[in-house]
Amino acid sequence: MFSEISEEQLEKLADIASAVTLPADASVFSQGNRADAFYLLVEGAVKVAKTLLDGRGTTIRYVAAGDTFGESVLFHDTYPSSAETLAPSRLCRFETRAFRKLMLAEPELALVTIAAMARRLVMLNQRVEELLLPVPARLARYLLELCDEQGTPSRCRLTCSKHELASRLGTVPETLSRALSRLAAGRLIAVHGKDIEVTNIDGLERLTQQHWEARLGSLAADVYVTQAARGAGRS
DSSP, rough: OOOSSOOOHHHHHHHEEEEEETTTEEEEEEETTTOOOHHHHHHEEEEEEETTTTTTTEEEEETTOEEEEEEGTTTTTTTTTEEEEEEEEEEEEEEEHHHHHHHOOOOOHHHHHHHHHHHHHHHHHHHHHHHHHHHHHHHEEEEEEEHHHHHTEEEEESOOOOOHHHHHHTTHHHHHHHHHHHHHHHEEEEEEEEEEEEHHHHHHHHHHHOOOOGGGGGGHHHHHHHHHHHHHHOO
């Protein structure tokens, strides 16, 4: 968010920032609470999640060191989601009122903030698109992205628990297990504990592009995966 502003502006940001140190599994802020600050993660790991109207929880994003989160407080009175640490973490806290005052004095900082919010909107649109996909397709997309992040196109290692991954995909661990089994049965992947071998990249990519199975019952899921694998094999 602050990568393109001047050193002088960074110094002004530092003047209004306060340091926060939290242990693992600590709440940074809670959904629905009065919003008074946003944060920059300096070191550690943070998860941003939202509780839906039916009581289910879904992970919106995992925050990496150097990223800001909770910026929506600049335009809302309450937090629309919750954030908690996944590991001991160090953060910079920016009080909303002070940051708004600084934006009025530094128009370039205001533009940077608007650009950051636009990027968040694109990310949230992608999350909504993912949640419209059936779980096997969500999982396929996640595995392809993870392989890309880890720099190994045909293999990746899961970096979170099954419960966390299920939350990230907007489902439950049992459904996630069935999705993994379906991808393995369709010979798209091979599961070795936390290590996932992608045995059919074309099939996995084809799976992420097909939406029609979302309107079918679970009985069609195995056929869906199998057709994706066979279709890739013919291409």
